[in-house]
Amino acid sequence: MKLTLTLHAGLESLFNQQKKLELALDDSITPVSLIPWIRDNLLSGDPKQQLVVDDAIRPGILYMINDADWTLVDADSPLNDGDEIALISTIHGG
Known part of the structure; x- marks a missing residue:
């Protein structure tokens, strides 16, 4: 299964400045795992x-x-091929 992971609002700094990653994963991976x-x-x-x-x-x-908050999906159901995952930081330095 392939997923797309996009990183926003500074999180790309944790991933070698990559904003988009294509992930090949086991078919049983869930939102929680x-x-x-x-x-x-x-x-x-x-x-x-x-x-x-x-x-x-x-x-x-x-x-x-x-494009939906992960809490709105069944956290224990496997993700689907082609799903798009986004991580967005709302934390700002001050």
């Missing part, structure tokens, strides 16, 4: 803590699946 997969496979070092806390997206980061 995608987050630790991203942490374990795409991030290294301190950036892990900037994005994920206790296997969940850290507060202040929107997690969207096909």
